Amino acid sequence: MHTYIIAGIRRDPRFSPQHEANDEAIFRLTAEALRARGCTVREYTEADLWADAVSADAVFGMARDPRSIRCLQRMEDGGLPVINSSYAIARCGREPMTRLLTEADLPHPRSLILPTADDPVPALASAAIDACWVKRADGHVVGAGDVTFAASREATREVFRRLSDGGIRTAVVNEHLTGDLVKFYGVAGTDFFYAFYPTATHHGKFGLEQVNGPARGIAYDADALRTTCHRAATVLGLRVYGGDCIVSDTDGLVRLIDFNDWPSFAPCREAAAPFIASCIIG
Structure with a gap:
């Protein structure tokens, strides 16, 4: 009798x-939850993907290197189930994600996609954007400089110069939203x-969550947030997802500012892992 083999990346x-x-x-807990359901789980690194060393009936994984995504796409094209889809992971790059969420009319900050070699100030003025977030457009965050808060248009110009000097050709600009x-x-x-x-648990990256300050408990519709996030996940093709939003201090609306493939689930990973396992084998 064949045992169902799942590769974890x-x-x-x-x-x-x-x-x-x-x-x-979260990777370890997901593997444990799958084994508890009778699956054989083989654990791999992204480098194993590049070496064509992965063999299984299905794949779950947290890979983000572009080489890994291409390997997973070939496996997926051959009919192997992959969670999250490698194509969905690719859509979570800043530029495609921004385009897709905007085109789907999901609640989102005003955004621009601009060449870093250009002066961003005219485009910012035309869009009536002052303070903003500047993000490298070509992939996922790997360092502190990949996402920068710019308090003014002149500060944005300086961030563009730094990105351009570092070889980053395109940036996504999101207007800064105030609120929780x-x-x-x-x-x-x-x-x-x-x-x-x-901010209540000091959970974040590079301290950027502190820009909006401590949460004030602005009332919002939790069911509407869940519905919006489900819609966004569907647009991107994600099954295991996470992200960030701002509850506006002016109109109380919730707007998505980031959406990620397979985040850490750090404050809730023990509760999440069995659901992720069910999603993988479901």
Whole structure:
């Protein structure tokens, strides 16, 4: 009798800035939950993908290196189930994600996609954007300089110069939204959804969550947030997801500012892992 074999792909530490232990923990708990359901789980690194050393009936993983994504796409094209889809992971790059969420008319900050060699000030003025977030457009965050808060148009110009000098050709610019920062995690096709204030638990990367300050508890519609996140996950093709949103201090609306493939689930990983396992084998 054939035992169902699932390959688990660990995230390369380069793509877990300040969260390597958290990403490893959710990977381990997911593998344990799958084994508890009778699956054989073989654990691999992203480098194993590049060496064509992965063999299984299905794959779950947290890979983000472009080479890994291409390997997974070839496996997926051959009919192997992959969670999250490698094509969905690619859509979570800053530029495609921004385009897709905007085109789907999901609540989102005003955004621009601009060449870093250009002066961004005229485009910012035309869009009536002052303070903003500047993000490298070509992939996932790997370092502190990949996402920068710019308090003014002149500050944005300086960030563009730095990115251009560093070889980053394109940037995504999101207007800065004031209000409460809320982080969320979800697993599509299950009842699992978790939202919290990261400033209350000091959960974040590079201290950027402190820009909006401590959460004030601005009232928002939790069901609407869950529905919006499910819609965004569907647009991107994600099953295991997370992200960030702002509850506006002017109109109380919730707007998505980031959406990620397979985050750490750090404050809720023990609860999330069985749902992720069900999603993988479901």
